[in-house]
Amino acid sequence: MPSRLSQVSVIAPHFKRRLSGVTSTVIQLVPVQNRLGQRVTTLGPGLPASLPFMGWLDVPQLWKAPEGQSHRVWHARRNIEMLPGIILRDVLRMPLKLLFTSASQRQHTGWTKWLISRMDHVIAVSAKTASYLERESTVILHGIDLERFSPPLNRQEAKQKVGLDPAFNYIGCFGRVRHQKGTDIFVDTMLRLLPAHPLWKAVIAGRATAKHAAFEEELKAKVKAAGLSERILFVGEHTNIPEWYRALDLFIAPQRWEGFGLTPLEAMATGVPVIASDVGAFPELIVDGQTGRIVGRDSVDRFVEAAEPYLQDDGLLSASATSALTHARQNFSIEREATAIGQVYARLLKAD
Template sequence: MADIRDIEIIAPNFKRRLSGVTSTIIQLIPVQRNLGQKIAVLGSGLPKSLPSVRFRDLIHLWQKPAGRRCRVWHARRNVEMLPAILLRDLLRMKIRIVFTSASQRRHTGWSKFLISRMDAVIATSAKTAAYLEVPSTVILHGIDTHRFRPPVDKATAKRALDLDPSRKYAGCFGRVRHQKGTDLFVDSMIALLPSRPEWGAIVAGRATGPHLAFEAELKDRVAKAGLADRILFVGEHTNIPDWYRALDLFVAPQRWEGFGLTPLEAMASGVPVVASDVGAFSELIAEGPHETGLIIPAGNLEAMVDGAAAFMDDLPRLAAAAANGLSRASRNFAIDGEAQAIGAIYDRLMR
């Protein structure tokens, strides 16, 4: 438990279920702390290793932190903006409010009202910023480039996961469900693998509740195609960086996505990406002379087959895109850069 008198930034998490927003908080807070940002979380559903403050500590928000004119409350949901507005405007507590928006759809009237009351707004992509009706700063998400990194030896990385080291693998990682396009990946591999015996495919992720039947149907489809030994459903893993390191091509087949970190995780692992044009993917992946992968229309199976084939059948292009992706992820998308950019907004508000 942190002493709120030593805290300058509060990051609330008012949603118990794990979500992309919660994951962002979990990954960012330690990096922000390492950069000297005096930040703590408020709420439940977070690891106990993160510094936290209690609701009863909020009484101290009437007082300024040492050397600052106010504290910052960094909200990421409506339910986190509203109490901050009440604390600042009704109770006159000394806070400024930052809101990060990842939404790529028109906001409701209620959301627009809350966002209009913010002191600063961050958009996680240019697409997200286009849906906002207030000034915003675009700060793309970053990843831990120490955790996601290429293997020293690809064959060894495959052996460690009981994969065939002589085979190349295309992968699709994330929750197994229609929205995530898992069926598009499976169908594209069913189309591609019979004529490419040197390739296999990996689906890593978990199906839950109503999506279990969807996963079962996909496995049945693979079995009927005679590819059960080459299109592998490996489930959910905590060592997901090891699975990236075993890949030669990553496919992000989502039909919809808010932001989407998997292409960055793949690129940082030295793996080229074929991705649907959703979320921030078009802002993450470079096409053209220094390509790191390809962007294809969302929901288009034929384009996915053609895009994956373009890399599977051209190993020099595959290797070049892998090197370019590693360079781009390390240079532009390290999580330290994201934390520094957010920190600059905090400092401006607290000065």
């Protein structure tokens, strides 16, 4: 009787219970990878039961390669997942090829450099990330679900659906409410812009954790003091976030730091142009002057200067929205990402 892992080619370990960008990546990618025939299973806690998984008691089965292959791929995304892969391959002599996906945009510690040096191959999620690696890598940008993030048939109706007034245009800023995400930069930009543009409002969607609750309250107090509480809306965290994107006319991503950042892709896929700071992968996602603008981080003046033309010129707004949608659909599907990763798997599995 064949073992339950005899048909599995790739192990995707996930060794943290805390929800993170890595968790989201695994949850989004694994079903698509398996639809494409890549035969991926997960190992570890913190993932939904709907994903294929193996238990710790199944690990000894990794000594035997899958049918028709000499190796499996161990696809790690964190240090704590690289190290067990090295032990399984080099100490226990299991037939594994080790792959690491790096999203970090900082100088690595000596420990991390050593772990990365032991990998058979490395994927970088952006060219900027690749620049911090001291070895060859394959750059594969993240993709998104273009069915989930898609434009509305009628944007005015989309606004009504989430409780917004369809008589106004809306600028959005979505994500955790905190200093790192630049929520204060967005608020200060809106305080400068909205008084001169009475047909525009702003929406901040996202949660402030307990650590950042005082930061959010300070922003709300600043908005109230400016008399703009009815035009700068804090709507909290929502599970139907694609519907909120569909209600927008312009999106701003003012982060001070970002590892990758999916919000510009999600906005563009719903037909919304994006103005973003030059952090993370944003400069690799947005075509400056066509699908939106890239501006210097941490500068309210620069965001005001970049955003105002969109508030003044409906033609520019419409043309940029069309370009953003086309760009997202042509370049950033999750199927494209999964296919590119599958090509790396194939090269590793063919290697002697």
